[in-house]
Amino acid sequence: MCEANVYINRSGQEELLMESVDRIVPGEDHSIFMENIFGERRVIKARIREMELVHHRIILEEIREASESRHLELWLEPDTNHGHFHPGEEVSLKLHKGYNMCIDSEAGFSVLQAFLVNEGVLEEVDMHDHHGTMEIGINQKLDGLVQVYVREQGDQERYAITLVEVGHHHHHGMKPAGLPLEIVPCDYSHARLGENYEIQVLKEGQPLAGVEVRVTYSSTQNRDYPHRLTTDEEGRAKLFLTARGNYLFSVSDDNIISTFTLIKSF
Numbered sequence: 604m605c606e607a608n609v610y611i612n613r614s615g616q617e618e619l620l621m622e623s624v625d626r627i628v629p630g631e632d633h634s635i636f637m638e639n640i641f642g643e644r645r646v647i648k649a650r651i652r653e654m655e656l657v658h659h660r661i662i663l664e665e666i667r668e669a670s671e672s673r674h675l676e677l678w679l680e681p682d683t684n685h686g687h688f689h690p691g692e693e694v695s696l697k698l699h700k701g702y703n704m705c706i707d708s709e710a711g712f713s714v715l716q717a718f719l720v721n722e723g724v725l726e727e728v729d730m731h732d733h734h735g736t737m738e739i740g741i742n743q744k745l746d747g748l749v750q751v752y753v754r755e756q757g758d759q760e761r762y763a764i765t766l767v768e769v770g771h772h773h774h775h776g777m778k779p780a781g782l783p784l785e786i787v788p789c790d791y792s793h794a795r796l797g798e799n800y801e802i803q804v805l806k807e808g809q810p811l812a813g814v815e816v817r818v819t820y821s822s823t824q825n826r827d828y829p830h831r832l833t834t835d836e837e838g839r840a841k842l843f844l845t846a847r848g849n850y851l852f853s854v855s856d857d858n859i860i861s862t863f864t865l866i867k868s869f
Contacts, residue, residue: 605625606623606624606625606639606640606659607623607624607625607654607656607659607660607661608621608622608623608624608659608660608661609621609622609624609627609637609661609662609663610660610661610662610663611647611649611662611663611664611665612652612662612663612664612665613665615832615833615835617662620637620645620647620663621637621639621643621645622639623639623640623641624637624638624639624661625638625639625640626638626639627651627661629651630646633648633649633650633666634646634647634648635647635648635649635650635651635663647663648665648666649663649664649665649666650663650664650666650829651663651664652664652843653843664830666829673702673703674702674759674855674860675700675701675702675707675710675761675860676700676701676702676761676763676853676860676862677698677699677700677753677755677761677762677763677860677862678698678699678704678763678851678853678862678864679696679697679698679699679739679751679752679753679763679764679765679864680696680697680699680765680821680849680864680866681694681695681696681697681765681767681866682695682696682697682738683695688745688767688768688769688770690744690745690746690769690770691744692769693740693741693742694739694740694741694742694745694749694751694767694769695738695739695740695741696738696739696751696765696767697736697737697738697739698715698717698730698736698737698738698739698753698763699736700712703817703819703823703825703826703827703828704819704820704821704823704849704851712737712755713755713756713757713758714755714756714757715730715737715753715754715755716753716754717729717730717739717751717752717753717754718751718752718753718754718780719741719749719750719751720749720750720751720752720780721745721749721750722747723778725780728741728751730753739751739753745769746769746770747768747769747770748766748767748768748769748777749766749767749769750764750765750766750767750777750780751764751765751767752764752765752780752782754782759858759859759860760783760858760859760860761859761860761861762782762783762784762785762859762860762861762862763861763862763864764780764782764785764786764861764862764863764864765863765864765865765866766788766866767866768866779805779808781808782805782861783806783807783859783861784804784805784806784811784854784855784856784859784860784861785804785805785806785861785863786802786803786804786805786816786852786853786854786861786862786863787802787803787804787805787863788800788801788802788803788863788865789801789802789803789839794844794850794865794867795844796844796845796846796847797843797844797845798843798844799841799842799843799844800841800842800843800844800850800865801839801840801841801842802816802839802840802842802852802863803834803837803838803839804816804834804838804839804840804854805838806856809838810834810836810837810838810839811834811838811854811856812834812835812836812837812838813833813834814833814834814838814854814856815831815832815833815854816831816832816833816834816840816852816853816854817830817831817852817853817854818830818831818832818842818850818851818852818853819850819851819853820846820847820848820849820850820851821846821848821849821850821851822846822847822848823846828853830842847867848867849864849865849866849867850864850865850867851863851864851865852864852865
């Protein structure tokens with residue numbers, strides 16, 4: 604017996620799509636061709652999320668068509684290729700605005716503020732425009748894990764936060780920064796390909812269940828977010844990491860859009 608049942612994950616729920624499938628052929632534009640032992644055939648827009656061949660299960664993830672109306676969001680990325688900064692080195696980050704990690708060059712900024720959270724102490728830091736790109740430079744002595752976030756007040760309230768590592772081999776957890784809507788890594792460790800990465804969504808400090816979390820990565824060729832997760836009753840969601848480079852997690856609720864950048868060195 605070499606066939607498997609194929610399931611599709613829609614908004615966090617698995618549905619049986621096709622039984623006894625013995626042939627799967629991925630095609631262009633995220634199409635997947637399936638054929639089972641009964642001669643039934645089907646083509647669907649999805650991606651393979653997980654294969655449990657011992658249990659004869661294949662799980663697909665639904666790909667939704669890009670919506671016509673796309674919100675603009677902020678995100679932070681470090682001005683380094685190492686994924687971390689060395690002690691004594693100036694911590695420099697760039698602030699972008701756009702969608703799906705694609706910068707919208709025509710999108711302007713409203714009122715911006717940038718903050719540093721270091722060992723539980725919050726302080727405002729300076730931002731400046733460098734050849735059309737907003738940058739944050741922190742030249743004070745730092746060591747360990749620090750949080751940097753930006754708030755924009757305008758037609759919508761936007762937040763962008765990231766966790767910056769100064770030095771090496773820091774593995775302790777981080778407390779939330781206290782944003783009205785915040786994405787928090789559940790346990791800080793170096794994110795690796797082929798592993799799950801878990802986050803938690805908090806609203807006013809409390810877990811936000813049943814909310815959609817959009818996830819993308821810097822090398823994506825998709826026009827829309829390639830991953831969409833739904834938080835559980837504890838506000839948590841997991842993503843299996845398959846791409847190199849930084850990842851962006853984005854969530855919206857009421858009139859707030861908040862992002863978290865997972866900084867990766869590979």
